[in-house]
Amino acid sequence: MEKKKMNSRQLKALETKNSLYVSALRLFKEKGYENVYVEDIADMAGTSKGSFYTYFKSKDDVVLEHYNKIDDSYENAFKGLDSSKPYLTQLLFVLQAGFQFCDDLGYEFLSIVLSNQLSPSESSSLVIQKDRKLYKITKTIITQGQTAGEFHDKYDTEFLLDVCLTFYRGLFLDYCFMKNSDIKLSSYGEERLQLFIKKVLFK
Template sequence: MDGYIMRKTQTRNTKGKIIAAAWKLFYEQGYEDTTVDEIIRAAQTSKGSFYHYFSGKDALLSTLAYLFDEKYEELLGEMDESMGSFEKLIYLNNELFTMIEDSISIDLLARLLSTQLITRGEKSLLDRNRLYYRLLRQIISEGQEKGELRADVSVGEIVKIYALCERSFLYDWCISGGEYSLRSYSQRMLPMLLADFRL
């Protein structure tokens, strides 16, 4: 059992290192100017390991959701448990959008969103097994149990609206070329959009 856990952790660490290195390089020097060899060097892994997880550089475009979930995992350890459920949702959004604004180029975000529109296969942003969706369901369920959020609307419906709002902000930010602060705009607007769910 311990061997299995170690292998799983090592797999996650290797894959995570490749993804983190790739997106850092994409941000610093652009997607087109980043090579697989540079990603391998930055991740301190081998070519065999890279191709074990990814068929090529293009396959990394759909991994941004993985990077987002890594951020959520980090935030889980930092989130103040005394916050109400509504405040937790706003906090998660603010922290994620801060990360996006500071370290993900608009061009790459737009590429991810466009691949999600045309792909017939896995749509990583909609994967209900992602930590993102599990965390949202947990926070909203707790909020309903504590009487902080409306219980006459299902957990799934509130999760869907929240995720829809976030994707809408990201899409608009991309098509407007980042002419405004994603984080600041969302800080102002998201509480208003979700206000009807709050008790």
């Protein structure tokens, strides 16, 4: 829902939810995920514990909100693509948007996100779900690249998509392993991703 179509009550609700999300991220980074309580998040956001549960079922839900927001960054990048550019450039532009979104979050929070999705309590992982915007957008660009003769057509689209996203997810994981807050994910991932796509997808 676009802000210009929202009434004042809806805008206030959106602001409260975002304030809770931002406060939670800040506390997770400062104190560690396990040491943060819902009351802490609500206090920092200037609202009540009951208000927190209006928007999130638990701390885990705050982590899952990350996927909604990062998918929005992919969608915005996709909408802003220059269709005259090579599909390799378009694909890099969209995927780099995810790196840039995570730059300010730091490896600590990204580690929390990945750990959450690896938890036995999670029956399915949002990271690999095929109804995510990331999956659909990447598939669209690869399909168009194959049709235009820019990407390999001897490989099935789904296979190329799977290989590309597997490597992409691996860069996030590898970045967390380094535990170096002086390195930005966008700087670390861009060159590696470009080289991978040129070698694997490009004809």
